Amino acid sequence: xxxxxxxxxxxxxxxxxEWLIPLVGLAVLLAGAQLLDLWGSWWWAVLGAAFVLVxxxxxxxxxxLPFRLQGPYERVLAWLFPVLxxxxxxxxxxxxxxxxxxxxxxxxxAGALWDLTVNYDRFSGTSLLGRPxxxxxxxxxxxxxxxxALFSESHVWATLSRVIVGFAIGAVPALLVGIVMGLNRTVRxxxxxxMSAIYVLPKIAIFPILMLVFPDPFGEGPKVTVVAISAFFLxxxxxxxxxxxxxxxxxxxxxxxxxxxxQMLRHVILPGALPIVFNGxxxxxxxxxxxxxxxxxxxxxxxxxxxxxxxxxxxxTPKMYAALLVVMVLGVGLTALLQLVERLVMPWKR
Amino acid sequence: xxxxxxxRSAGKSYPSKAGTVTALExxxxxxGEGEFVCLVGPSGCGKSTFLRxxxxxxxxxxxxxxxxxxxxxRKPLNNVxxxxxxxxxxxxxxxxxxxxxxxxxxxxxxxxxxxxxxxxKVGLKRFxxxxxxxxxxxxxxxxxxxxxxxxxxxxxxxxEPLGALDAxxxxxxxxxxxxxxxxxxxxxxxxxxSIEEAVLLGDRVVLMTAHPGTKKSEFEVDxxxxxxxxxxxxxxxxxLTGAIWDDLRDEVRRAMEAxx
Numbered sequence: 001x002x003x004x005x006x007x008x009x010x011x012x013x014x015x016x017x018e019w020l021i022p023l024v025g026l027a028v029l030l031a032g033a034q035l036l037d038l039w040g041s042w043w044w045a046v047l048g049a050a051f052v053l054v055x056x057x058x059x060x061x062x063x064x065l066p067f068r069l070q071g072p073y074e075r076v077l078a079w080l081f082p083v084l085x086x087x088x089x090x091x092x093x094x095x096x097x098x099x100x101x102x103x104x105x106x107x108x109x110a111g112a113l114w115d116l117t118v119n120y121d122r123f124s125g126t127s128l129l130g131r132p133x134x135x136x137x138x139x140x141x142x143x144x145x146x147x148x149a150l151f152s153e154s155h156v157w158a159t160l161s162r163v164i165v166g167f168a169i170g171a172v173p174a175l176l177v178g179i180v181m182g183l184n185r186t187v188r189x190x191x192x193x194x195m196s197a198i199y200v201l202p203k204i205a206i207f208p209i210l211m212l213v214f215p216d217p218f219g220e221g222p223k224v225t226v227v228a229i230s231a232f233f234l235x236x237x238x239x240x241x242x243x244x245x246x247x248x249x250x251x252x253x254x255x256x257x258x259x260x261x262x263q264m265l266r267h268v269i270l271p272g273a274l275p276i277v278f279n280g281x282x283x284x285x286x287x288x289x290x291x292x293x294x295x296x297x298x299x300x301x302x303x304x305x306x307x308x309x310x311x312x313x314x315x316x317t318p319k320m321y322a323a324l325l326v327v328m329v330l331g332v333g334l335t336a337l338l339q340l341v342e343r344l345v346m347p348w349k350r
Numbered sequence: 351x352x353x354x355x356x357x358r359s360a361g362k363s364y365p366s367k368a369g370t371v372t373a374l375e376x377x378x379x380x381x382g383e384g385e386f387v388c389l390v391g392p393s394g395c396g397k398s399t400f401l402r403x404x405x406x407x408x409x410x411x412x413x414x415x416x417x418x419x420x421x422x423x424r425k426p427l428n429n430v431x432x433x434x435x436x437x438x439x440x441x442x443x444x445x446x447x448x449x450x451x452x453x454x455x456x457x458x459x460x461x462x463x464x465x466x467x468x469x470x471k472v473g474l475k476r477f478x479x480x481x482x483x484x485x486x487x488x489x490x491x492x493x494x495x496x497x498x499x500x501x502x503x504x505x506x507x508x509x510e511p512l513g514a515l516d517a518x519x520x521x522x523x524x525x526x527x528x529x530x531x532x533x534x535x536x537x538x539x540x541x542x543x544s545i546e547e548a549v550l551l552g553d554r555v556v557l558m559t560a561h562p563g564t565k566k567s568e569f570e571v572d573x574x575x576x577x578x579x580x581x582x583x584x585x586x587x588x589x590l591t592g593a594i595w596d597d598l599r600d601e602v603r604r605a606m607e608a609x610x
Contacts, residue, residue, distance in 0.1 A: 252407050253436035256429060257450040257501060267449070271440035348440045348481040 018063075022056040029053065039097040054084070104318040112318035113325060116307075120153070126302055128326065130154025156326060158302035162220065163288050163334065166227025171284060174235035175277070179265075181236065182243020182273065192240075199237055203230035203287075204294050211299070223295050230291045231284040238280025242273030275349065278342045285338055289331050304330065351382035354418050354505055354537040355404065361412035362399055373399045375562035376413070381505075384535045388548035388555045390594070392605035396563020397541045401507050404539065405430045420504050426450065429498035433510040435490040437482045437497070443469065444478040446493050450501030468496040471530060488519035492526070499534065508540045512547065524550060525578055532576050545598070549573070549590045550582055557597055560605040567597055 033039055033046045058077060065073050086106045092098045093105040100108075116128040130150045138146030151157050181188045207226050211217035214225070246269060254268040296305025307323035343349070362374040374396035381387045389397040402408040403415050405428055417427040429450060430436075437446045444465055445452075451461035469475045472492040474485075482490055491511055498506055512520045524547060531538065531551075542548050548555045555569040571590060573581055581587055 247434075247436075249432055249434045249436045250438060253430070253432060253438075256405055256407065257497070258426060258453040260453075263453055267441075267453075268438070271438070274440075346440070348442075348483065 018060045019057075022053045022060065026050060026053045026057070039092075043097065101315075101317060104321065108318045109321040109325065112316075113322035116319060116322050116326075124301065126153050126155055128155050128307070130157055153302075155302055155304050155307050155323075156330065158300075159292055159296065159304045159330065162223050162227060162292050162303065163285075163330075166224040166292070167231050167285065167288050169224065170228030170231030170288075171235045171281065174232045175239050177232075178236040178239025178277075179243055179269070179273070181240040183269070188240065195233060195237060199233040203233075204291055207295060207299075218299060223292065223300065226295060227288045227292055230287050234284040234287060235277070235280045238283070239273060239277050242276030242280075243269055245276060246272035271346075274346055278338070278346070282335065282338060285334055286331070289327070289334070293327060351385075352418070353380050354383045354385070355379065355381035355387075355416075355539060356418065357400070357404075357413070357415035359413035360400065360403065360410055360415040362396070362403060362408065363411050372562035374403075375564050377415075377558075377564055379556060379565065381537060381539060383537055386531060386538045386540065386551060386553045388540045388542060388552035389558060390542060390545055390548045390555055390598070391558030391563070391566075392560050392598070392602045393543065394563070394605060394608075395558040395560040395601075397558050398509055399563065401430070401509050401539060401541050404428060404505070405507050417505050424454070426454070426501055426503045428505045428507050429501050429503040431491070431494050431498050431506070431508040431511040433513045435482075435487070435494045435514075437490050437493050439482050441481075442478065443474060443480050443482070443485070443493050446482070447478075447496045447500050449497055454501075464500050465496070468500040471499075471533075472496045472526065486519075488515055488523060491515065491523065495527070495530075499530070499536070504537065506536045506538045508538060510541055510543065513542070520547075521579060527551060528577055545591050545594050546582060549587060549594070550577060550579075555590075555594060557594060557601075559601045561608050566601065569594055 029046065029049055033042070038046055062070065062073060089098070089103065090105045090107060093100045093103050104112075120127045120131060130153050132150070134150055135147055138150060142149070177191075181191055203226055206229065207222060210222035210225050214221035250268055250272060251264070254264050259267060292303070293305035293308070296303035297309045300306040304323055304326050308320055308327065311317070311320035311323060357377055357379040360374060360377040360379075361372070363370050363372040365371075377396070377400060379387075379400075389400065391397050399408060400415070403410055404417060407430075419425075419427060438449070441449065444462060447465035447468055448461040451464060456464075466475060466478065469478050472495060474489060474492055474496065477485055477489065482493065485493075491514075495511065512523055515523065528551065540548070540551060545555075549569075549571055552571050555571060557566045557568070558564065559566045569590065573584070573586055573590070
């Protein structure tokens with residue numbers, strides 16, 4: 001009993017000094033770096049040391065919190081840290097430690113994002129979101145054609161539709177092929193090696209061929225197709241793995257309880273394969289986003305990838321970062337959407 | 351007595367890299383209606399193989415083994431309770447128990463009614479909307495047993511159903527099996543490697559030998575029913591398990607040496 005209290009006492013004892021040491025350390029570090037002009041070539045060491053001191057501070061705070069506040073505190077920490085990074089970036093960039101041409105302060109990036117969002121680019125005839133606030137007015141004046149025109153000027157919609165359409169065209173047949181490969185040994189033996197070989201080929205590399213194949217090489221055809229192909233192999237191979245990975249005893253239970261072929265597929269094979277299928281879908285979605293941004297770098301007049309590349313070409317870095325931010329938001333949003341579907345389709349996984 | 355399970359010189363061999371392996375050879379067995387028969391033997395004696403053959407999960411290579419259909423042709427011949435439970439993780443407890451009925455095209459209301467009845471018999475009604483991942487191993491095996499019984503097969507085939515459970519849970523489930531069997535008087539073929547379990551549960555214990563798997567001897571269990579765990583402390587229980595163990599001891603040694 002007394003030993004236990006002792007241990008707790010020892011943990012709690014150093015009162016104010018606990019705070020003082022990292023705080024003073026941080027102040028000394030930052031002042032010293034400024035005075036000795038360490039930011040130039042020693043910035044990485046200063047940042048590393050500052051990070052360690054911030055971690056120490058955060059741990060001191062964590063130790064002093066009652067148990068029930070530990071959970072909320074960790075969530076605050078998870079959000080506070082990126083804010084801290086942005087603040088540091090802002091400060092380093094405005095004070096000239098970082099070259100603001102390559103690393104514009106976050107406030108300017110936010111401003112650029114606002115510009116991109118509200119403004120219509122007359123030169124290219126595009127806008128970031130397609131000016132959704134004009135939808136009611138243009139629906140009244142031009143009907144659905146007006147709304148379609150607004151959508152077609154949107155960079156986000158251009159990328160989103162390429163990803164979603166390509167993903168659907170690739171993933172749906174991939175599910176069928178994957179199931180057949182998982183169930184039928186002959187089909188699997190015939191296709192597995194070939195598909196695994198094509199799977200490792202970066203799909204972006206076949207984009208030139210796709211441009212030749214389609215009547216309009218600069219149209220949507222090749223772009224959607226390259227997304228579809230990159231999704232197809234990932235989803236097909238993971239579906240195959242999912243079907244093969246089903247516990248044999250569950251299949252035996254299915255057949256022992258009288259499931260016919262269709263019932264077996266519906267009640268045993270499909271739900272059993274789903275977790276691994278969704279792994280594949282998640283990977284395929286990430287790949288699809290990579291591929292479409294890369295394609296939009298080289299061959300597009302719309303899309304967030306085009307936006308990044310265009311603003312790089314004209315050296316408007318705040319807008320380039322703003323476009324990168326949009327890519328991130330798209331990635332996070334699409335992943336969240338997939339997770340939602342996953343939770344709806346697989347309620348047993350909580 | 352009406353025969354429910356018949357096997358005549360049943361044999362199973364399969365090719366492997368080391369030549370032909372004989373899992374089962376010249377195996378004879380008859381099980382009457384309402385009889386609880388336990389198959390006991392060292393690992394590799396083919397007891398599970400025989401059960402799987404009866405379940406239609408494996409094929410015979412010689413002889414014959416079959417389940418005699420009953421008067422009602424819609425009634426399934428057999429259902430298996432697997433050692434690994436084999437409950438579907440993506441179905442709720444209720445849907446798992448109703449699975450066999452669903453496969454036979456029985457409507458939702460009726461199959462849920464039957465399933466709920468069996469769930470309350472195994473004490474799981476409270477958990478019927480849970481998924482298997484949310485319940486313990488012992489509860490999963492209860493679900494598996496209820497699933498087989500709800501389908502009302504001619505013969506219940508149990509393949510070391512309690513083998514994966516801890517000793518206490520196993521004891522509880524043994525008593526539950528005894529109670530349920532008293533109520534239903536199902537024909538049961540029960541594979542186990544525990545002599546005590548076989549004597550406690552069975553009307554008859556069939557001892558098997560390995561390499562090749564075949565029948566060594568048979569023991570009538572004349573312990574009075576209804577039985578419970580107290581039965582295991584009676585003198586007759588000790589005599590029976592002792593006698594079976596005397597017969598089996600050399601077999602187990604031989605099987606261990608063959609595996610080494």
